[in-house]
Amino acid sequence: MPIQFETKKISGSARTGLLETPHGIVETPAFMPVGTQGTVKAISPRELHECGSQIILSNAYHLYLRPGHELIRKFGGLHRFMGWDCPILTDSGGYQVYSLADLNRIDDEGVLFQSHIDGSRHLFTPAKVVEVQAALGSDIGMVLDDCPGYPCTRERAAEAVRRSYLWAASSREAFEELAPEEITNRGQTLFGIIQGSVYPDLRSESARRITDLDFEGYAVGGLSVGEPKEAMVDMMLHSIGDLPPDRPRYVMGIGYPLDIIEAVLAGADLFDCVIPTRLGRNGTAFTDEGRLQVRNSEFSKQDRPIEEGCDCHTCRHFSRAYIRHLHNVGEILGVRLTTIHNIHFFASLLSRIRESIESDSLEKLRGRFYNFY
Amino acid sequence: MPIQFETKKISGSARTGLLETPHGIVETPAFMPVGTQGTVKAISPRELHECGSQIILSNAYHLYLRPGHELIRKFGGLHRFMGWDCPILTDSGGYQVYSLADLNRIDDEGVLFQSHIDGSRHLFTPAKVVEVQAALGSDIGMVLDDCPGYPCTRERAAEAVRRSYLWAASSREAFEELAPEEITNRGQTLFGIIQGSVYPDLRSESARRITDLDFEGYAVGGLSVGEPKEAMVDMMLHSIGDLPPDRPRYVMGIGYPLDIIEAVLAGADLFDCVIPTRLGRNGTAFTDEGRLQVRNSEFSKQDRPIEEGCDCHTCRHFSRAYIRHLHNVGEILGVRLTTIHNIHFFASLLSRIRESIESDSLEKLRGRFYNFY
Numbered sequence: 120m121p122i123q124f125e126t127k128k129i130s131g132s133a134r135t136g137l138l139e140t141p142h143g144i145v146e147t148p149a150f151m152p153v154g155t156q157g158t159v160k161a162i163s164p165r166e167l168h169e170c171g172s173q174i175i176l177s178n179a180y181h182l183y184l185r186p187g188h189e190l191i192r193k194f195g196g197l198h199r200f201m202g203w204d205c206p207i208l209t210d211s212g213g214y215q216v217y218s219l220a221d222l223n224r225i226d227d228e229g230v231l232f233q234s235h236i237d238g239s240r241h242l243f244t245p246a247k248v249v250e251v252q253a254a255l256g257s258d259i260g261m262v263l264d265d266c267p268g269y270p271c272t273r274e275r276a277a278e279a280v281r282r283s284y285l286w287a288a289s290s291r292e293a294f295e296e297l298a299p300e301e302i303t304n305r306g307q308t309l310f311g312i313i314q315g316s317v318y319p320d321l322r323s324e325s326a327r328r329i330t331d332l333d334f335e336g337y338a339v340g341g342l343s344v345g346e347p348k349e350a351m352v353d354m355m356l357h358s359i360g361d362l363p364p365d366r367p368r369y370v371m372g373i374g375y376p377l378d379i380i381e382a383v384l385a386g387a388d389l390f391d392c393v394i395p396t397r398l399g400r401n402g403t404a405f406t407d408e409g410r411l412q413v414r415n416s417e418f419s420k421q422d423r424p425i426e427e428g429c430d431c432h433t434c435r436h437f438s439r440a441y442i443r444h445l446h447n448v449g450e451i452l453g454v455r456l457t458t459i460h461n462i463h464f465f466a467s468l469l470s471r472i473r474e475s476i477e478s479d480s481l482e483k484l485r486g487r488f489y490n491f492y
Numbered sequence: 493m494p495i496q497f498e499t500k501k502i503s504g505s506a507r508t509g510l511l512e513t514p515h516g517i518v519e520t521p522a523f524m525p526v527g528t529q530g531t532v533k534a535i536s537p538r539e540l541h542e543c544g545s546q547i548i549l550s551n552a553y554h555l556y557l558r559p560g561h562e563l564i565r566k567f568g569g570l571h572r573f574m575g576w577d578c579p580i581l582t583d584s585g586g587y588q589v590y591s592l593a594d595l596n597r598i599d600d601e602g603v604l605f606q607s608h609i610d611g612s613r614h615l616f617t618p619a620k621v622v623e624v625q626a627a628l629g630s631d632i633g634m635v636l637d638d639c640p641g642y643p644c645t646r647e648r649a650a651e652a653v654r655r656s657y658l659w660a661a662s663s664r665e666a667f668e669e670l671a672p673e674e675i676t677n678r679g680q681t682l683f684g685i686i687q688g689s690v691y692p693d694l695r696s697e698s699a700r701r702i703t704d705l706d707f708e709g710y711a712v713g714g715l716s717v718g719e720p721k722e723a724m725v726d727m728m729l730h731s732i733g734d735l736p737p738d739r740p741r742y743v744m745g746i747g748y749p750l751d752i753i754e755a756v757l758a759g760a761d762l763f764d765c766v767i768p769t770r771l772g773r774n775g776t777a778f779t780d781e782g783r784l785q786v787r788n789s790e791f792s793k794q795d796r797p798i799e800e801g802c803d804c805h806t807c808r809h810f811s812r813a814y815i816r817h818l819h820n821v822g823e824i825l826g827v828r829l830t831t832i833h834n835i836h837f838f839a840s841l842l843s844r845i846r847e848s849i850e851s852d853s854l855e856k857l858r859g860r861f862y863n864f865y
Contacts, residue, residue: 157817161824164809186792186817194795194813202809419559422567436537436575440567444530444559451534451824 121308121335122259124367124388130479132360132386138367140206140258141306142198143173147367148383148472150465151176151208151391156185157201160396161451161458164203169432170459171466173205176391179251179260180212180219183241184234188254196256196303208391209257210371211248213264213283213312213340225265227285245286246293249309253294256303261338262290264312269345276316279341283314284328291332310369312340313358317350326361336367339387343372352381359385376405376468377492380485383472390469395461400454402446405464409491411439413457418443431463432456494681494708495632497740497761503852505733505759511740513579513631514679515571516546520740521756521845523838524549524581524764529558530574533769534824534831537576542805543832544839546578549764552624552633553585553592556614557607561627569629569676581764582630584621586637586656586685586713587745598638600658618659619666622682626667629676634711635663637685642718649689652714656687657701664705683742685713686731690723699734709740712760716745725754732758749778749841750865753858756845763842768834773827775819778837782864784812786830791816804836805829 123139124147138145152159152167155178159167167175177197182188194200197207213230216222220232229244245263252260265282267275294309311334315322329337339358342351355370359382362368369389370382379390395405402414406426411418413425424434425442433442433456445453475481496512497520511518525532525540528551532540540548550570555561567573570580586603589595593605602617618636625633638655640648667682684707688695702710712731715724728743732755735741742762743755752763768778775787779799784791786798797807798815806815806829818826848854 156821156823157814158823158825163825163828165805181821185821186813190793190813193793194811200811200814202814420563420566432538438567438573440559440563441530441573441575448529448554448558450529450531451827452531452536454824455536455828 120306122306122367124336124365126364128477130476130481131384133383133476133481134364134386134388135473135476136367136388138388141304142204142206142258145173145206146473147388148379148469149174149389150379150469151389152462152465153391153393153396154201154203156181157191157197159462161400161454162462164201166432166459167203167462168205170463171470172462174208175203175205176208176210177255177257178212178215179209179248179255180215182255183212183251184236188251192254192256192303198256206259207257208259208389209252209255209261211252211261211263212243213261213266214344214372216243217266217268218344227282229263245289249290249293249297250301253297253301253307254303256307258304258307259336260294260307260309262287262309262311264314264340266314266341266344267316269316271316273318273321276314276318276321279314279316280321280325280328283312283325287311287329287332287334291334308335310334310336310338312338312371313361314341315354315358316341317346317354319354319357322354322358323361326358330363334366336369337362338369338371340371342370343374352378355382356385359387362386375492377485377488379468380472380481380488383476384481384485395465396458399458399461402453402457404457405461407487407491413439413443414446415443425457425460426464429460429463431460433460433463493679495679497709497738499737501850503849503854504757506756506849506854507737507759507761508846508849509740509761511579511761513547514677515577515579515631518546518579519846520761521752521842522547522762523752523842524762525835525838526764526766526769527574527576529554530570532835534773534827535835537574539805539832540576540835541578543836544843545835547581548576548578549581549583550628550630551585551588552582552621552628553588555628556585556624557609561624565627565629565676571629579632580630581632581762582625582628582634583744584625584634584636585616586634586639587717589616590639590641591717600655602636618662622663622666622670623674626670626674626680627676629680631677631680632709633667633680633682635660635682635684637687637713639687639714639717640689642689644689646691646694649687649691649694652687652689653694653698653701656685656698660684660702660705660707664707681708683707683709683711685711685744686734687714688727688731689714690719690727692727692730695727695731696734699731703736707739709742710735711742711744713744715743716747725751728755729758732760735759748865750858750861752841753845753854753861756849757854757858768838769831772831772834775826775830777830778834780860780864786812786816787819788816798830798833799837802833802836804833806833806836
C-alpha cells in the first residue's frame, strides 16, 4: 500500500496532517534531517529518535556510488542497513549530479556524469534512478528531475520543465513496471518534482504538467540553488500554490526557520535541509533568540545550556563553556552535541508549527522568528 | 576521605579488589579509557557508562592549557564540567611535556616547556601540577615525574629516578599544604610514580624511594615510550613486584590485552591506554579472535556484527558492512561505533579478568589471547 495522506486541521492555507508510510506515521508539517550517505552526520539513529525526528532524507546519488544500491538491497533495504526503522525519503540525484558530479552530458535520455569520488562514468536515466530507489526501499522516492543551477536563462529553464516532465512520465512508467524482485519496500511511493527556475509562468506550467501525471505527492524543486533569497521565497510560495491540496507538498532543500514557516503558511508539508547538521558541525546552534556560534570566546565561561528550557540531550547535560571547549580543541563530541541540539530544535520547531496551526496562531509564531532568521 | 583500597580475592600474585573513591567504587583490575581533553574521544559519558567503564583518565597537561584548570575549578571540577559523575584519575603531565610540548629546560625546580598549541611558555613544578589537579578535582592525582623517553642512558635514567623522588616528595608536601579554597574534591588522593627506564636496579631503587614516601597508591611509569616490547614487559613485571601489595598498583600507558593480563598476573590493578580509542577511530576493532580492520573490503558484504555475542550498542545494532561503509565514506558515526565497541571490549576484558581471578583461571584466559595480542 502506498503512503496515505490525510489533512487534519486547516488554518488559512496552512494545514496539519498525517502521512502514513510503511514505516510509520509522520505528523506534518515535518522536517527531514539529511542523511546523505545513510547516516545523519555525527548522530546515531537512537539520537535521532530522541531528538523527535520522525522521517529522514537520504540520497540515491551517494548511496548508488557508495556502498552501492545492490548491496543495500541485499541487506533488506536502507532502513535495516542503517538501523533506522522510521520513514525515509530518498532524493533522486537530479540536484547532486549538478552540484557534485562532473556533468558530461544531459539529454532526454538522462544524465551522463562522472563520480565526484573516483571520476568513474555513470548514466542516470529516469528508470535507473527508480530502480536504485526501489533497491534502497525508501518509503518515498523522487523522480529524476532536470535541475539547473542559477543563474538560468529562460530557455534553459523551459528545457528543464519540458525534460523534467518527460522524465517524470518515464519514472512513473518504470516504477509501475518494476519486477517484484527489484522492490525492497512494497509500499514505496513516488513523488513528482516541479521545476521552472525563477520564472513564475514556467513554474505553473511545470506544476500543470507534473500534476497531470497524478503522483501521490509533489515537491517544489530547483530552489536554494544560488538564486537571491527573495526570488527563492517568491518561487517557493508560487509553486506551493500550484499544487493540489489533497497531496503532500514537499519543498526541497529549505531551510531556515522563517522560510519554513512562510512555506507552511502557503500550504507546505515537508522540508529537508542540511543546515541543522552542517551548521551544527561548525559550532552554530539554533535558538529562539537566533543563532549562536559556540566557538565565540564569550561562551567560554558560561555555565548554562545552549538554550534555557530546551530538553535535548545536549542542553540537559552540558554547558556552553564545555561545548565551546570541545569545539575549540576539535573534539568530535562537540560536533555531536551541537548537531543534536539543532536537530532537536528543528523537530521542536515543526512541532510548535503544528500546534500553532491547530490553534490558528501560526502568524504569531512567524512574528517571533521574524527578526532572527 | 581519601580513596580506600581493599583486595578481595588473591590468586597467585593477581588480585581483585575494590577501589572506593569520592565518585563511587571501581572494581579492580580496571581499565581507564583516556579522556585527554575532558572527553573520551568520539563518545559521550552516557555511552561510556553503557560500555561498562567505571573510571576514566584525563590529562592535567591538556586541561591546564585548554580550557584552563581555573575555569574547570569555577565549574565545580572536571566531573561536572564534562558530565561524568564516576571516578576520574588525572595524569600529571610528566609524560606529555616530553612527548608533546617543546621542552625548554628541565631541572630540579621543574619543567619549562612551550605549549604544543601556541608556543606559549609554562613552568610545571611539582607544586603547580598538584594545584592544577586539585582544581580539576579528580579522584586520583599523579605526582609530576621526570619521564625521559627511549633510548635513555643509565645516567639519565638515574637522574630521572633521583629527580622523580625529589618531585614526589615536593608534590606530597604541596598536596598536604593546599588551601581549602584550592581543593575541588576533598577526597582526592595522590599516587607516586616509579621510573628507572630499562634498568632493573634503578627501577627497584625508584620503588624503594617512592614507597618510602607512603602514597595511597603507586604507578609504574616511563614504559611504552619507545622501548622494545620485551623490555617493556620485563620492566613492567619487575616494577609491579617492587610495589607494596596493600596499595593499588597502576601500570601507566599499557596496553594490549595480553600485556594487561601479564601485568594482572604480576599483581597490577589499574591500566590506561589510548589504543581502544585511537585504533577505533582508525577503524580497528578488538575481538577475541584478534584485531579487525573494518575498512578492509572483505567486510563490505558481511551482514553480522563486529563480534558475535558482543552486547555493545554497536554490535547489537549495526553490521560490519554498514560500519565499513561509514569508515569508507568518512562519516563520524563510523568512528563512534568502532570506538564504542573497543571501549566495551576492554571493559568486558577486565570484567573477564576479574572473574578469572575469582576462579583461579587467569592463566587460561591468558592462553586464549596468546596468539592474538
